[in-house]
Amino acid sequence: MSDATDARPYDALLLLSFGGPEGPDDVVPFLENVTRGRGIPRERLEEVGQHYYLFGGVSPINAQNRELLAALREDFAANGLDLPVYWGNRNWAPYLTDTLREMAADGRRRILVLATSAYASYSGCRQYRENLAEALAALEAEGLPVPRVDKLRHYFNHPGFVRPMTDGVLASLAELPEDVRAGAHLVFTTHSIPLSQAETSGPAGGAYVAQHLDVARVIADAVREETGVDRPWELVYQSRSGAPHIPWLEPDVCDHLETLHGQGAPAAVMVPIGFVSDHMEVLYDLDTEAMAKAGELGLPAVRSATVGADPRFAAAVRDLVTERAAAERGEHPERCALGALGPSHDVCPVGCCPARTPKPAAAGADSPYA
Numbered sequence: 001m002s003d004a005t006d007a008r009p010y011d012a013l014l015l016l017s018f019g020g021p022e023g024p025d026d027v028v029p030f031l032e033n034v035t036r037g038r039g040i041p042r043e044r045l046e047e048v049g050q051h052y053y054l055f056g057g058v059s060p061i062n063a064q065n066r067e068l069l070a071a072l073r074e075d076f077a078a079n080g081l082d083l084p085v086y087w088g089n090r091n092w093a094p095y096l097t098d099t100l101r102e103m104a105a106d107g108r109r110r111i112l113v114l115a116t117s118a119y120a121s122y123s124g125c126r127q128y129r130e131n132l133a134e135a136l137a138a139l140e141a142e143g144l145p146v147p148r149v150d151k152l153r154h155y156f157n158h159p160g161f162v163r164p165m166t167d168g169v170l171a172s173l174a175e176l177p178e179d180v181r182a183g184a185h186l187v188f189t190t191h192s193i194p195l196s197q198a199e200t201s202g203p204a205g206g207a208y209v210a211q212h213l214d215v216a217r218v219i220a221d222a223v224r225e226e227t228g229v230d231r232p233w234e235l236v237y238q239s240r241s242g243a244p245h246i247p248w249l250e251p252d253v254c255d256h257l258e259t260l261h262g263q264g265a266p267a268a269v270m271v272p273i274g275f276v277s278d279h280m281e282v283l284y285d286l287d288t289e290a291m292a293k294a295g296e297l298g299l300p301a302v303r304s305a306t307v308g309a310d311p312r313f314a315a316a317v318r319d320l321v322t323e324r325a326a327a328e329r330g331e332h333p334e335r336c337a338l339g340a341l342g343p344s345h346d347v348c349p350v351g352c353c354p355a356r357t358p359k360p361a362a363a364g365a366d367s368p369y370a
């Protein structure tokens with residue numbers, strides 16, 4: 001393991017997330033921020049707005065990021081890692097540009113970024129890198145010093161991300177009635193994305209699905225070992241958006257529950273491996289919509305926990321920070337990873353997770369910033 005207290009050359013960590021509305025008046029402006037220039041049909045937006053209004057116009061994502069920030073600060077302090085942690089979002093306050101401005105004013109010059117997305121995809125990786133480039137350009141235009149930003153590697157297969165989810169599945173199985181527990185399917189879910197984006201994800205294409213399958217297999221294997229029961233599992237998708245004629249990853253989780261029921265499956269545990277916390281995608285698309293579908297079918301179902309602010313995840317972030325810092329210093333740190341794919345790259349190569357319309361992206365080999 002790398003020196004657990006040495007973050008040099010980095011002088012700050014930036015938690016970079018999606019952002020969400022904090023009251024009913026925020027919902028429409030938030031959705032406008034999310035969908036600017038993305039060609040999402042108006043009906044879809046109205047529908048998604050309703051999901052937020054059902055919860056008082058409040059997405060839980062900001063509170064969850066505040067908890068994660070607190071967990072990171074606590075973990076760093078308890079382990080002697082002296083590194084300040086900041087937070088900025090793509091779509092809602094605190095906005096990324098404001099946070100980077102504050103960081104520059106505080107004298108931060110080498111910033112490491114933790115995005116709240118564990119996998120390779122345009123939305124989960126390059127789009128955050130585009131947001132960073134846009135924010136750095138704003139600082140430059142204001143005559144402020146432009147810090148150098150690097151992004152932590154994809155952490156989907158880090159034990160500190162996978163282990164809490166495995167424990168979540170074990171806890172969910174225990175909640176199912178005993179007579180259906182052994183036959184329960186493990187239904188791993190993630191955000192659907194356009195097929196074209198899935199095909200071009202990662203340095204060589206196909207990374208989004210391959211990474212999820214790798215994690216699903218690791219969790220299914222661990223659950224089998226710990227319960228002594230070999231359960232069927234599948235990877236399915238949720239939260240599809242976009243125009244109906246554009247193909248996205250399938251099957252949808254609700255259709256899949258119907259299929260399982262038709263095949264006589266006795267129960268299902270939905271495992272949202274694609275998400276870092278219980279934000280609106282989890283609360284509405286799984287806990288509300290998919291659970292209602294399971295209820296209609298009479299299929300016993302439980303949804304297992306995301307990592308959220310689990311202390312093991314905070315410790316994993318510390319490990320990733322010190323690992324990357326050591327690599328930047330020219331050392332050869334050990335890189336923790338479960339599954340078959342191994343640790344992901346530190347620096348996204350040119351053309352990784354390409355956008356439909358090319359835009360400058362920071363924190364990668366094609367960054368216009370050093």
Ligand SMILES: CC1=C(CCC(=O)O)c2cc3nc(cc4[nH]c(cc5[nH]c(cc1n2)c(C)c5CCC(=O)O)c(CCC(=O)O)c4C)C(CCC(=O)O)=C3C
Nearest residue numbers: 018020034038048059061116117123124191241279280281
């Ligand atoms: C891969 C992926 C993740 C996981 C990785 C990551 O976490 O980044 C994710 C997370 C999230 N997505 C979120 C919200 C939304 N995503 C939308 C739209 C879209 N998401 C997409 C993909 C992803 N999204 C895509 C390809 C679109 C189509 C438009 C586009 O190409 O951009 C829309 C527009 C309406 C709609 O169409 O649903 C909303 C409101 C929230 C916040 C939830 C909250 O408020 O609690 C979170 C964490």
Ligand SMILES: [Fe+2]
Nearest residue numbers: 123191239281
């Ligand atoms: Fe999304």
